[in-house]
Amino acid sequence: MARTPLDRIRNIGITAHIDAGKTTTTERILYYTGRSHRIGEVHDGTTTTDYMEQERERGITITSAAVTAEWKGHRINIIDTPGHIDFNIEVNRSLRVLDGAVFIIEGVAGVQPQSETNWRLADRYNVPRIIFINKLDRTGADFYRAAETLKEKLGITWVALQLPIGIEDSFKGVVDLVGMKALIWEGDELGAKFHEAPIPDDLKDRAAEYRQLLLDTALSVDDAAMEEYFDKGDVSVETLKRCIKKGTISGAFRPVLCGTAFKNKGVQPLLDAVIDYLPSPVDIPGIKVAAAEGEEEEAERRVIKADEKAPFAGLAFKIINDKYGNLTFVRVYAGVARTGDMVLNTTKGHRERIGRMFQMHADKREEIKEVYAGDIVAFVGLKDTGTGDTLADPADPVVLERMAFPVPVIDISVEPKTKDAIEKMTIGLQKLAGEDPSLRLRTDPETGQTILSGMGELHLEIVIDRLKREYGVEANVGAPQVAYRETITRPHTEVYTHKKQTGGSGQYAEVKIVFEPLERNQGIVFENQVVGGAVPKEYIPAVEKGIRAQADTGVLAGFPTVDFKATLVDGKYHDVDSSALAFEIAAKACFREGMKKAGPVILEPIMDVEVTTPADHVGDVVGDLNRRRGVIQSQDMAGTSVIVRAHVPLKEMFGYISNLRGMTKGRASFSMQFHHYDPVPRQIADEIMAKSA
Amino acid sequence: MRLRWVRGRAAEGDGPDDPDRTREWVGCDDAGEAIARVVRVSGPVRAGWRLRYAVARDAEARVVELRPPVDRNRRWLIVIGGRVVGRAALPLQAVRGAEAALGGG
Numbered sequence: 001m002a003r004t005p006l007d008r009i010r011n012i013g014i015t016a017h018i019d020a021g022k023t024t025t026t027e028r029i030l031y032y033t034g035r036s037h038r039i040g041e042v043h044d045g046t047t048t049t050d051y052m053e054q055e056r057e058r059g060i061t062i063t064s065a066a067v068t069a070e071w072k073g074h075r076i077n078i079i080d081t082p083g084h085i086d087f088n089i090e091v092n093r094s095l096r097v098l099d100g101a102v103f104i105i106e107g108v109a110g111v112q113p114q115s116e117t118n119w120r121l122a123d124r125y126n127v128p129r130i131i132f133i134n135k136l137d138r139t140g141a142d143f144y145r146a147a148e149t150l151k152e153k154l155g156i157t158w159v160a161l162q163l164p165i166g167i168e169d170s171f172k173g174v175v176d177l178v179g180m181k182a183l184i185w186e187g188d189e190l191g192a193k194f195h196e197a198p199i200p201d202d203l204k205d206r207a208a209e210y211r212q213l214l215l216d217t218a219l220s221v222d223d224a225a226m227e228e229y230f231d232k233g234d235v236s237v238e239t240l241k242r243c244i245k246k247g248t249i250s251g252a253f254r255p256v257l258c259g260t261a262f263k264n265k266g267v268q269p270l271l272d273a274v275i276d277y278l279p280s281p282v283d284i285p286g287i288k289v290a291a292a293e294g295e296e297e298e299a300e301r302r303v304i305k306a307d308e309k310a311p312f313a314g315l316a317f318k319i320i321n322d323k324y325g326n327l328t329f330v331r332v333y334a335g336v337a338r339t340g341d342m343v344l345n346t347t348k349g350h351r352e353r354i355g356r357m358f359q360m361h362a363d364k365r366e367e368i369k370e371v372y373a374g375d376i377v378a379f380v381g382l383k384d385t386g387t388g389d390t391l392a393d394p395a396d397p398v399v400l401e402r403m404a405f406p407v408p409v410i411d412i413s414v415e416p417k418t419k420d421a422i423e424k425m426t427i428g429l430q431k432l433a434g435e436d437p438s439l440r441l442r443t444d445p446e447t448g449q450t451i452l453s454g455m456g457e458l459h460l461e462i463v464i465d466r467l468k469r470e471y472g473v474e475a476n477v478g479a480p481q482v483a484y485r486e487t488i489t490r491p492h493t494e495v496y497t498h499k500k501q502t503g504g505s506g507q508y509a510e511v512k513i514v515f516e517p518l519e520r521n522q523g524i525v526f527e528n529q530v531v532g533g534a535v536p537k538e539y540i541p542a543v544e545k546g547i548r549a550q551a552d553t554g555v556l557a558g559f560p561t562v563d564f565k566a567t568l569v570d571g572k573y574h575d576v577d578s579s580a581l582a583f584e585i586a587a588k589a590c591f592r593e594g595m596k597k598a599g600p601v602i603l604e605p606i607m608d609v610e611v612t613t614p615a616d617h618v619g620d621v622v623g624d625l626n627r628r629r630g631v632i633q634s635q636d637m638a639g640t641s642v643i644v645r646a647h648v649p650l651k652e653m654f655g656y657i658s659n660l661r662g663m664t665k666g667r668a669s670f671s672m673q674f675h676h677y678d679p680v681p682r683q684i685a686d687e688i689m690a691k692s693a
Numbered sequence: 694m695r696l697r698w699v700r701g702r703a704a705e706g707d708g709p710d711d712p713d714r715t716r717e718w719v720g721c722d723d724a725g726e727a728i729a730r731v732v733r734v735s736g737p738v739r740a741g742w743r744l745r746y747a748v749a750r751d752a753e754a755r756v757v758e759l760r761p762p763v764d765r766n767r768r769w770l771i772v773i774g775g776r777v778v779g780r781a782a783l784p785l786q787a788v789r790g791a792e793a794a795l796g797g798g
């Protein structure tokens with residue numbers, strides 16, 4: 001396959017509110033770029049990117065599939081991302097490795113709550129965007145009103161590159177304001193042809209008005225273009241395109257296109273816009289290396305630019321296990337990689353050999369032999385590379401800026417319907433957790449139950465479903481629970497002697513352990529300070545093992561205990577009766593006794609909640625958040641809305657959405673993400689303990 | 694009245710990738726006489742202990758503070774004969790505003 005020069009590559013995402021039409025649009029793109037020859041419909045369950053079975057059944061996108069398409073001599077790598085908040089991790093990691101995005105909004109509803117959340121995520125990574133107003137064929141669609149919500153809800157400067165010709169049933173094409181001509185589709189069916197035509201008479205005035213607005217906005221980013229305009233009273237199409245690209249990349253304004261993916265209108269010009277206005281890997285600054293240990297977040301850091309001649313550097317952003325094995329999706333930032341190459345996983349510090357590499361076309365794949373800076377590829381054969389790890393040339397072992405992952409805050413217990421499937425279930429869940437950094441797995445040692453932690457109920461439901469389909473394990477699940485933690489608040493020293501003399505060989509071990517609280521997020525730290533062999537060296541690991549195992553079951557209500565330090569300071573042993581097992585048992589008991597006296601508390605996840613509400617409902621919203629034990633952080637005007645930010649315990653947020661809708665007649669929206677863990681108030685701790693007893 | 698517009702003073706860019714940008718266009722008549730300017734207001738700007746919400750340079754390049762502060766959406770001032778006669782969101786709109794204010798053919 002011919003090499004695609006860097007400036008002809010586009011790495012883009014398609015992001016939007018749930019159901020806005022991302023998958024349908026991606027399908028059309030694949031069709032028109034000649035990759036799939038039969039169009040898939042979401043409602044038929046035959047789309048290419050939604051290839052997981054449950055995606056087909058539910059008609060929503062769960063994972064993001066990376067697909068490659070060719071358009072007019074360019075290679076477009078597209079990542080179709082889900083709209084639902086529970087799968088935010090997918091949007092998050094995609095935006096991190098993409099250079100630009102197509103942001104879809106609906107022609108009827110305009111900007112919806114999840115569009116706002118995803119828009120801000122894209123802001124965080126400075127991703128250049130073009131906007132596609134979809135579903136103009138639907139009853140009630142209104143291009144101009146939908147576009148106005150961009151300003152109202154997102155507070156952005158948008159500029160139309162197209163205007164619709166007809167609307168709803170009669171929608172038949174667009175006015176191209178750059179070329180000042182009409183594009184008319186000759187049918188609704190897939191692959192319907194379109195032709196150029198003069199702008200219809202009834203749209204001439206409006207087209208002139210919006211063309212002027214386009215010139216006013218676009219030329220303002222380029223002085224030379226302004227001069228060309230002053231000279232000639234207009235500018236060339238090339239100049240105008242150059243200005244639109246410049247403003248799109250800098251974010252000075254956001255270009256808007258429109259159509260209906262479902263009825264096959266507007267997709268080809270959208271593809272043209274992707275190559276004309278979204279940046280290639282060389283149009284963007286590059287990626288920063290991670291801050292070194294102890295270095296300020298803000299400090300000047302080295303930037304890796306897209307350069308084929310530089311040493312290889314790439315970021316693993318997604319892992320998929322499928323029937324062919326383990327696929328690691330990598331965005332290559334610099335250099336070249338070839339099959340068989342040895343690279344360094346600089347995050348974990350070990351070498352990896354690239355077995356084979358593939359360009360992915362949804363669930364089909366094309367094997368390639370080398371990959372260059374700027375491209376996206378899937379490696380096969382990596383042994384231990386996780387999402388967010390850097391792969392680099394051993395000669396220049398850079399570590400790229402890591403991705404931030406959300407903390408899973410909802411727990412469910414899972415057990416197989418048949419006892420003999422327990423091993424299969426564990427393997428399946430471990431693989432799924434390996435693909436998804438927002439999913440964690442642990443075993444409750446008391447009950448032996450497997451506990452799965454995730455981002456939300458839908459997230460966990462999907463995992464259970466995949467377990468069934470991909471690993472053939474049917475599971476019973478418990479009701480979703482807040483993922484509480486336990487910790488201690490003051491130091492305490494505990495001595496415990498484990499002694500058992502029953503006939504033959506006995507058991508004997510004594511440990512003296514100091515338990516101390518640590519700052520949040522420090523996990524568990526174990527230290528050995530025994531001197532003079534009071535506890536023989538070979539038994540120390542058993543003490544640590546006992547502590548860590550027992551910490552999974554906190555002393556108050558059985559939740560994992562975190563953020564404490566255990567220091568083994570002294571102990572006793574017996575020449576004959578002591579063993580590793582005896583020390584492990586002693587350490588466990590010492591933990592159980594000692595923790596009770598170290599001021600144990602239950603921690604609960606506190607969420608960063610953001611509510612966008614019309615100004616006239618702010619009072620209700622704030623009052624309600626206060627009743628939910630929320631602490632208001634800020635209130636800001638955004639257009640005619642107010643954005644209220646608050647820290648609220650997750651426990652109080654179950655069922656919030658319907659409450660919020662009722663309170664504001666459906667006009668407010670909210671999003672939340674984990675912020676930190678805090679001790680729960682006394683009364684609630686009592687409730688939790690009563691429940692677990 | 695149609696004028697011939699040329700670059701006025703520039704503002705410093707943010708570094709090598711961001712060249713200096715023209716923050717002022719000067720409208721000249723056929724004789725080359727400057728008769729109108731459109732100027733981009735910047736701000737808020739901190740000057741010593743004072744925060745100035747909106748500042749611009751006058752014809753002599755002195756920094757002047759504008760009161761009341763210009764709303765953020767209309768940052769371009771239309772200046773004719775040293776007097777601000779209008780405001781606009783974008784430079785081309787300001788230019789049309791200046792030409793319209795001067796009236797005549």
Ligand SMILES: Nc1nc2c(ncn2[C@@H]2O[C@H](COP(=O)(O)OP(=O)(O)OP(=O)(O)O)[C@@H](O)[C@H]2O)c(=O)[nH]1
Pocket residue numbers: 016017018019020021022023024025042043059060061062081082083084134135136137138259260261262263
């Ligand atoms: N009338 C109309 N329906 C559309 C259009 N585009 C998509 N749809 C329909 O809208 C529904 C949702 O489309 P999807 O493409 O699955 O939306 P999505 O944004 O990928 O949704 P999630 O992945 O679940 O967030 C499907 O039933 C589509 O057939 C359109 O242009 N017009």
Ligand SMILES: [Mg+2]
Pocket residue numbers: 022023024059060061081082083
């Ligand atoms: Mg989808």
